[in-house]
Amino acid sequence: MTTNWISAGLMADIPQRGARVVDVAGLAVAVFRTSDDKVLAVEDRCPHRGGPLSQGIVFGTSVACPLHGWVIELESGDARAPDVGCVRKFSVRVENDTVYLDAGATVTA
Amino acid sequence: MKEKLVLIGNGMAGVRTLEELLKIAPDAYQISVFGSEPYGNYNRILLSPVLSGEKKVEDIIINDDTWYEKHGITLHKGKTVTRIDRKNRIVFTADGIQAPYDRLLMATGSNPIVLPIPGNDLPGVITFRDIHDVDKMVDASTLYKHAVVIGGGLLGLEAANGLMMRGMSVTVVHLAQTLLERQLDPVAGSMLRKSLEERGLHFLMAHSTEAILGEERVQSVRFKGGLEVAADLVVMAVGIRPNIDLAKKSNIYCERGVMVNDTLQTYDPKIYAVGECVQHRGQSYGLVAPLFEQAKVCANHLARFGIGRYEGSVTSTKLKVTGIDLFSAGDFVGNENTEDLVLKDSSRGVYKKLVVSNNRIKGAVLYGDTVDGSWYFQLLRDGTDISAFRENILFGQAHLGDSGHGSKDKVLTMADTAEVCGCNGVCKGTIVQAIIGKKLFTLDEVRAHTKASASCGSCTGLVESILAATVGDYSSTPSKKSMCACTSFTHEEVRSAIKQQSLKTMPDVRKYMNWTTPDGCQSCRPSLNFYLLCAWPNEYVDDYQSRFINERAHANIQKDGTYSVVPRIWGGVTNPKELRAIADVADKYSVPMVKITGGQRIDLLGVKKDDLPKMWRDLSDAGFVSGHAYGKSLRTVKTCVGQEWCRFGTQDSTTMGIKLERMAWGSWTPHKFKMAVSGCPRKCAEATIKDFGVVAVDSGWELHVGGNGGVKIRATDLLAKVATMEEVLEYCAAFMQVYREEARYLERTAPWIERVGLAHVKSAVVEDADNRKRLAERFAASQVTAQIDPWKERAEGVHAGEFAAPARAE
Numbered sequence: 001m002t003t004n005w006i007s008a009g010l011m012a013d014i015p016q017r018g019a020r021v022v023d024v025a026g027l028a029v030a031v032f033r034t035s036d037d038k039v040l041a042v043e044d045r046c047p048h049r050g051g052p053l054s055q056g057i058v059f060g061t062s063v064a065c066p067l068h069g070w071v072i073e074l075e076s077g078d079a080r081a082p083d084v085g086c087v088r089k090f091s092v093r094v095e096n097d098t099v100y101l102d103a104g105a106t107v108t109a
Numbered sequence: 110m111k112e113k114l115v116l117i118g119n120g121m122a123g124v125r126t127l128e129e130l131l132k133i134a135p136d137a138y139q140i141s142v143f144g145s146e147p148y149g150n151y152n153r154i155l156l157s158p159v160l161s162g163e164k165k166v167e168d169i170i171i172n173d174d175t176w177y178e179k180h181g182i183t184l185h186k187g188k189t190v191t192r193i194d195r196k197n198r199i200v201f202t203a204d205g206i207q208a209p210y211d212r213l214l215m216a217t218g219s220n221p222i223v224l225p226i227p228g229n230d231l232p233g234v235i236t237f238r239d240i241h242d243v244d245k246m247v248d249a250s251t252l253y254k255h256a257v258v259i260g261g262g263l264l265g266l267e268a269a270n271g272l273m274m275r276g277m278s279v280t281v282v283h284l285a286q287t288l289l290e291r292q293l294d295p296v297a298g299s300m301l302r303k304s305l306e307e308r309g310l311h312f313l314m315a316h317s318t319e320a321i322l323g324e325e326r327v328q329s330v331r332f333k334g335g336l337e338v339a340a341d342l343v344v345m346a347v348g349i350r351p352n353i354d355l356a357k358k359s360n361i362y363c364e365r366g367v368m369v370n371d372t373l374q375t376y377d378p379k380i381y382a383v384g385e386c387v388q389h390r391g392q393s394y395g396l397v398a399p400l401f402e403q404a405k406v407c408a409n410h411l412a413r414f415g416i417g418r419y420e421g422s423v424t425s426t427k428l429k430v431t432g433i434d435l436f437s438a439g440d441f442v443g444n445e446n447t448e449d450l451v452l453k454d455s456s457r458g459v460y461k462k463l464v465v466s467n468n469r470i471k472g473a474v475l476y477g478d479t480v481d482g483s484w485y486f487q488l489l490r491d492g493t494d495i496s497a498f499r500e501n502i503l504f505g506q507a508h509l510g511d512s513g514h515g516s517k518d519k520v521l522t523m524a525d526t527a528e529v530c531g532c533n534g535v536c537k538g539t540i541v542q543a544i545i546g547k548k549l550f551t552l553d554e555v556r557a558h559t560k561a562s563a564s565c566g567s568c569t570g571l572v573e574s575i576l577a578a579t580v581g582d583y584s585s586t587p588s589k590k591s592m593c594a595c596t597s598f599t600h601e602e603v604r605s606a607i608k609q610q611s612l613k614t615m616p617d618v619r620k621y622m623n624w625t626t627p628d629g630c631q632s633c634r635p636s637l638n639f640y641l642l643c644a645w646p647n648e649y650v651d652d653y654q655s656r657f658i659n660e661r662a663h664a665n666i667q668k669d670g671t672y673s674v675v676p677r678i679w680g681g682v683t684n685p686k687e688l689r690a691i692a693d694v695a696d697k698y699s700v701p702m703v704k705i706t707g708g709q710r711i712d713l714l715g716v717k718k719d720d721l722p723k724m725w726r727d728l729s730d731a732g733f734v735s736g737h738a739y740g741k742s743l744r745t746v747k748t749c750v751g752q753e754w755c756r757f758g759t760q761d762s763t764t765m766g767i768k769l770e771r772m773a774w775g776s777w778t779p780h781k782f783k784m785a786v787s788g789c790p791r792k793c794a795e796a797t798i799k800d801f802g803v804v805a806v807d808s809g810w811e812l813h814v815g816g817n818g819g820v821k822i823r824a825t826d827l828l829a830k831v832a833t834m835e836e837v838l839e840y841c842a843a844f845m846q847v848y849r850e851e852a853r854y855l856e857r858t859a860p861w862i863e864r865v866g867l868a869h870v871k872s873a874v875v876e877d878a879d880n881r882k883r884l885a886e887r888f889a890a891s892q893v894t895a896q897i898d899p900w901k902e903r904a905e906g907v908h909a910g911e912f913a914a915p916a917r918a919e
């Protein structure tokens with residue numbers, strides 16, 4: 001797997017227990033920040049009916065989709081049982097308050 | 110090295126405790142289980158349908174061997190524990206197996222009572238308790254003709270019905286004058302007897318068995334007075350007794366049952382006990398629902414979370430004889446201080462009796478039509494004042510001004526393809542499959558797995574009936590329902606702690622009340638945010654990230670991720686200048702759809718999130734404020750044109766509506782709150798299906814509350830009649846404040862009033878003028894900051910990050 005780290009904005013711009021959306025080559029990616037400053041990123045699209053996960057309530061390392069309430073576990077990308085589904089996740093690292101995403105093959109540098 | 114947990118008794122209560130334990134602490138113990146029966150764990154309450162041939166043994170197995178293997182549990186089937194060495198903490202079986210324990214869980218169940226009469230040990234004389242008994246009855250039914258069932262209680266009637274369906278001629282002998290005298294009053298008891306007689310059962314009431322006669326096998330039964338009845342099979346179903354032999358032998362303190370405290374711990378702190386074998390606060394239970402409640406609490410303590418206490422159960426009863434509907438709960442006999450409300454329709458075979466004291470339900474007996482059993486049971490447990498709907502209560506919940514649903518089909522005759530849940534498109538077959546395939550027992554589980562009744566909830570009763578028909582009845586929900594999975598406290602307990610302990614932030618609440626999660630969940634966070642806002646107005650700092658997206662973005666999210674914008678139009682009265690301003694905004698931002706709402710407002714749909722603050726700037730400049738069409742808050746005040754124009758109008762309804770909306774806009778409430786003012790009793794503004802509806806009459810204003818035009822249509826209750834506009838405003842403010850202070854978050858005024866009773870609301874708002882004034886003052890005080898227009902603030906840059914367009918990552 002090729003890695004391809006790209007900058008996704010400042011950590012300070014993401015509220016704790018919240019998210020911001022970044023545009024990765026036309027793909028909306030939701031970047032979440034938990035209450036203990038863990039940063040996690042998944043495609044901004046609920047596996048259920050395509051709801052924007054970035055707009056949901058964030059608790060622990062989970063988010064509740066704003067459309068129908070599916071809970072997505074952000075570390076695995078999986079929907080919480082008994083719902084079944086998963087969302088694409090992105091590796092994240094934070095350096096000097098800047099968030100970097102591994103866009104993999106989504107963006108060819 | 111993991112600690113060792115040993116379970117004695119492989120029945121429903123014990124294994125349910127293990128299931129609850131595995132859910133919350135899967136790795137806490139190395140577990141072994143001893144069961145006397147040679148099977149896995151099965152659903153004992155479904156033995157009756159197995160006997161009658163409606164189900165097979167494999168249908169009622171809850172956990173087979175693979176389940177035990179999967180969880181690393183050592184199962185000793187067919188092994189009876191005969192001794193506990195408490196000092197060294199080891200259990201011993203009859204055939205010499207030893208198992209050491211750190212914690213021991215006793216769930217030894219109960220034994221059927223065998224009458225101490227001559228002949229009780231003859232071949233052909235049995236009890237009805239386990240699969241082995243069912244096998245013996247089924248075998249007997251193929252070889253013999255005559256059966257006598259001693260005992261006309263639940264178990265006896267189910268056994269008799271099963272044997273009759275297997276082709277035997279069955280006589281039920283009962284000591285009392287009427288059947289099920291512990292569950293039914295004499296009227297319902299005799300109706301039941303009549304319908305069972307029509308099916309072919311024979312009854313001998315008020316007969317006491319003296320002896321069972323026979324040489325090599327039972328041949329007859331003789332009663333006091335000399336009557337003798339031929340019998341090839343005798344089933345004794347005269348009751349059960351907690352099985353405490355092992356506990357007693359081990360010197361664990363017992364009375365009728367093994368004594369436990371509220372954490373299900375016995376007098377030996379290493380030993381817990383659950384199920385039919387225990388005695389808790391003087392009670393022993395033989396029904397499943399209480400055992401499941403015990404299991405949940407016990408598992409929590411075994412997992413060392415130490416949360417939750419078992420405080421006893423109020424139980425209800427249903428008979429599992431197909432085609433016979435009966436339900437009873439509480440004290441259905443009554444005494445000199447109670448009254449009976451009775452409905453009896455013999456040709457329809459329907460009988461309903463409610464025992465009422467001081468306008469509160471104390472007990473219920475239903476026969477023939479039990480659809481409303483769970484509703485009456487709920488009213489009983491909540492102690493709801495029923496005076497407001499007492500005259501209609503026997504006709505059922507569907508008659509409380511609710512015309513939204515057709516008649517409910519009988520669950521058993523419904524086709525598998527019939528749609529049960531209209532919101533989520535779930536059919537009966539899907540629900541039944543999930544219940545069987547995923548081993549679901551409770552309404553919550555069915556909701557989680559199938560989504561049936563998980564949205565609007567109007568099909569809840571139907572889903573409960575399907576559940577009861579499929580696995581038996583577990584519908585007794587605990588009387589105390591916790592706020593969410595993060596806590597064992599109820600909404601009421603949390604709210605009162607917030608006030609009494611002066612808890613002023615969400616982390617304070619969670620810390621003081623021992624929340625199990627660090628930052629709550631999507632359910633408790635918005636609730637706590639509202640409770641704090643309501644308790645500490647103008648002081649509490651709203652937690653933005655605990656708001657549902659609509660309230661965070663002050664607009665309604667749509668299915669495609671765009672938003673809709675509804676400017677406030679006071680009382681629904683507007684003018685060309687305002688309309689032009691809205692039209693200009695719609696043009697400028699290329700709004701794809703403009704729509705008139707049901708609440709007489711204009712909805713601009715399909716707005717991109719980053720356009721919202723710009724649009725609000727333009728609307729704000731034109732004099733508009735937020736319409737709060739997105740919030741758990743005051744939505745709209747709908748009006749008709751009233752006296753000013755209408756030839757029937759009796760008062761100035763538009764002015765009244767505008768005044769109400771000016772007073773109440775911006776207020777956060779437990780759920781959305783809608784108002785209307787109608788200028789005459791024709792009620793063109795539909796005031797009688799609103800949360801607060803005002804109807805003008807010639808002499809003043811009628812104030813109506815608790816209406817709903819949505820999920821479950823409910824007409825309002827009349828709260829009071831007043832003379833002046835000032836009074837209308839004061840009553841409205843007071844009513845909104847009681848609702849804000851007392852209703853649970855996400856509870857509309859309609860279910861709230863049905864839960865607490867109109868009498869309670871009247872006493873707070875109408876009868877006590879001083880209290881009304883204080884409520885209205887508190888409401889006014891909280892409006893000071895609530896009426897800062899959120900749109901204007903955001904147009905000026907507050908929370909700008911929320912509305913920023915997505916940045917390009919590169």
